[in-house]
Amino acid sequence: MSGRRVVDASVYSVEFKPRGTGRRVVGFLTLVCLAATAYFGWQAYEERTPISFGVAATLGALTIVLWAAWAASPVSHLHVHGGILEVQRAGRTERFDLTSHYTRIRTVGKPRSGRWRVLIERPANTPFVIDRTMVDPRHFTRVLEAYHHVG
Numbered sequence: 001m002s003g004r005r006v007v008d009a010s011v012y013s014v015e016f017k018p019r020g021t022g023r024r025v026v027g028f029l030t031l032v033c034l035a036a037t038a039y040f041g042w043q044a045y046e047e048r049t050p051i052s053f054g055v056a057a058t059l060g061a062l063t064i065v066l067w068a069a070w071a072a073s074p075v076s077h078l079h080v081h082g083g084i085l086e087v088q089r090a091g092r093t094e095r096f097d098l099t100s101h102y103t104r105i106r107t108v109g110k111p112r113s114g115r116w117r118v119l120i121e122r123p124a125n126t127p128f129v130i131d132r133t134m135v136d137p138r139h140f141t142r143v144l145e146a147y148h149h150v151g
Contacts (some may be wrong), residue, residue, distance in 0.1 A: 014143050016078040016135045023073045030066040037063050076134040083147050085120075087130070094128060096120050098147035105148055111137035118144065 037059040044052035074090040083099035097103050104121035116137045119127040130140070 013081045018075045018077050019133060020075040023070060023075060026066060026070045030063060030070050033059060033063040033066055078135050080143055111141045
């Protein structure tokens with residue numbers, strides 16, 4: 001007896017749609033701020049006043065901060081195939097066997113809650129956290145429960 005659960009074919013291989021709305025918004029704001037920096041930089045060059053230079057410099061600094069936030073927020077790709085959860089994020093891939101009773105999974109909050117998270121324990125490491133910024137909570141919970149009793 002292998003201990004593997006028999007699951008519905010609809011959850012055997014599931015690719016979760018990446019959630020990158022926040023990253024897209026920050027990217028758009030970065031482009032808007034970049035355009036404003038160019039415009040006010042040109043104005044500062046034309047006017048040569050301390051205020052115009054200050055506005056251009058402030059917008060330039062804001063553009064850099066927004067770009068850094070955009071660059072530091074990777075999009076996560078989650079996929080479950082045959083009970084193996086694969087998470088690709090920031091060039092790294094993590095794999096978890098959802099069918100194994102050795103894989104400790106804990107859910108915090110309900111899928112409708114803003115505090116919903118799934119914690120997957122990793123030996124000698126901090127838990128791997130999956131939250132609503134990475135995946136749709138209801139869909140992920142349904143697939144997770146098909147493979148693993150979540151506590």
